[in-house]
Amino acid sequence: MLRGLYDWTLSLAARKSAEWWLAFIAFVESSVFLVPADVLYLPMALSRPDRAYRYALIATVASVLGGIAGWFIGHYAYDAVARPILEFYGKYDEFEQLRAGAGVGFIVLMLITSGAAHLPPIKVVTILSGVIGVNLLLFIVLAIVARGARFLLLAWLLRRYGEPIREFIEKRLGLIAGAGAVALILLYILVKYAF
Structure with missing residues (x-):
């Protein structure tokens, strides 16, 4: 199922409506969809490098709007909407573990790591932000920085x-970003518990 979903998303890059699909995928990725917008963004930017920054802006705006939707789902519709979504993707237990220890500082860290390496998936962070009641304006600013940095870095590369x-991005950038995310998490833990 996942491979079919991935292939379908990738096929959207060749359509005339690709920008609209990019906005849609980036929006739903931030609240309910499993496949990251990068799957569509990368082939679009490679086929039209002159539009890479435009695509990055579209993906960032749509992703932030989707994140706001995820925040509202978590804040106002956790039991009715968010919990079934998390259970469907097998992320409910992970979510509950994150929820138990989450605060604003932790959300900031998770937005950075999610923006850099999809760890954890952005939909988990947006819903969790709403559940624990992170200030919406702060959340929006953080989401713009985290998601914008990812898409703008990809555009620049x-x-x-x-x-x-492309091969480097698809195969190794996630590992490098993941290592950076782990380093940030360790730094956060060190600062929080050692000082």
């Missing part, structure tokens, strides 16, 4: 290095 960087 694709504009600068083109097709050769």
Whole structure:
């Protein structure tokens, strides 16, 4: 099922309506969808490098709006909407563990790591932010920075290095970003508990 969903999302990049699909995928990824917008963004930016930043802006705006929707789902419709979504994706137990220890500082860290390496998936962070009541304006600013940085970095890499960087991005950037995310988490734990 996941491979079919991935292939379908990738096929959208060739359509004339690709920008609308990118906005839609980025929006729903931030609240309910499993496949990241990068799957659509990368082939679009590679086929039209002159539009890489435009696509990054579209993905960022739609992702932040989707994040706001996720925040509202978590804040106002946790039992009716969020819990079934989390159970469907098998993320409910992980979510409850995160919820038990989450505060604003932890949400900031998770938005950064999710923006950099999809750890945890952005939908988990947005819903959790609403559940624990993170200030909506603070959440929006953090989401703009986290998601914008990811898409703008990808745009810059694709504009600068083109097709050769694609394999690196698809295979290794996640590992590098994941290592950076782990380092941030360890730094957060050190600062929180050692000082």
